[in-house]
Amino acid sequence: MLELRNVSTVYGTIPMLMDVTINVGKGEAVCLLGANGAGKTTVLKTIISMVSPVSGEVHFNGRRIDTLPSHKVIESGIAIVPEREGLFPRMTVADNLLMGAYYEADKKKIKARLAEVLAIFPRLGERYHRKAGTLSGGERKMLGIGRALLADPQVMLMDEPSLGLAPALVNEVYEVIGRIKREKNLAILLVEQNAQKALAVVERGYVLQKGGIILKGSTAELQADKIVQESYLSAGA
Ligand SMILES: Nc1ncnc2c1ncn2[C@@H]1O[C@H](COP(=O)(O)OP(=O)(O)OP(=O)(O)O)[C@@H](O)[C@H]1O
Ligand SMILES: [Mg+2]
The missing domain is CATH 3.40.50.300 (P-loop containing nucleotide triphosphate hydrolases)
Incomplete structure (x- = not known):
């Protein structure tokens, strides 16, 4: 493939x-x-x-x-989780996640994917409205993976x-x-x-x-x- x-x-x-x-x-x-x-x-x-x-x-x-x-x-x-996550530190966890679905126009699909990712990473749900720059190293890593998943690659x-x-x-x-x-x-x-x-x-x-x-x-x-x-x-x- x-x-x-x-x-x-x-x-x-x-x-x-x-x-x-x-x-x-x-x-x-x-x-x-x-x-x-x-x-x-x-x-x-x-x-x-x-x-x-x-x-x-x-x-x-x-x-x-x-x-x-x-x-x-x-x-x-094809989605990538880069070496240093490549997050937007001043944007919220929510907006960083949604950036992953940038090429998806169907809002229902985005919503379903978001729910799925938050089920895998409950921690990201707890930090949902925080700025990505305030997350710990482990949380940032999870956010990087979650964002890639939002592209449904x-x-x-x-x-x-x-x-x-x-x-x-x-x-x-x-x-x-x-x-x-x-x-x-x-x-x-x-x-x-x-x-x-x-x-x-x-x-x-x-x-x-x-x-x-x-x-x-x-x-x-x-x-x-x-x-x-x-x-x-x-x-x-
Ligand atoms: N844009 C660039 N211009 C010039 N040299 C570069 C560039 N990017 C990487 N290099 C050099 O190319 C080599 C290989 O880089 P690469 O990042 O692919 O290795 P890597 O296996 O991912 O290493 P690491 O484990 O450190 O992440 C390194 O010596 C690096 O300094
Ligand atoms: Mg490398």
């Missing part, structure tokens, strides 16, 4: 991604593991057309999307949802990701450095190193792999 085909990108003249091929099937949860600076965020930016490949293509539902502007890609059914891209959160909150966020996966019929591309958490929730994954895919496989295959164990699953990694 979502496919990067031999994608290479550069920042200026510096090569960033090299010949990256990634597939995400309908309703499938896939992770992309990689260390700091490996190019994980660049992969997501390429999918939503914020970065253009110098070679290769991105396809979604049989249609080429790397030549489209970002808003068309988002409109076509076919694919949700998540950029390091565990980053900067205390362990208890990481568990909470991952419980939510697991729940979304079970309850919603959407595909997830999960970018993480926290391999332990990511591999517990996905079916398949890829490892990105210095801009190239060095490994791909099922969750069990990745967990059994020496590189993954040493670089991403060892204590303190």
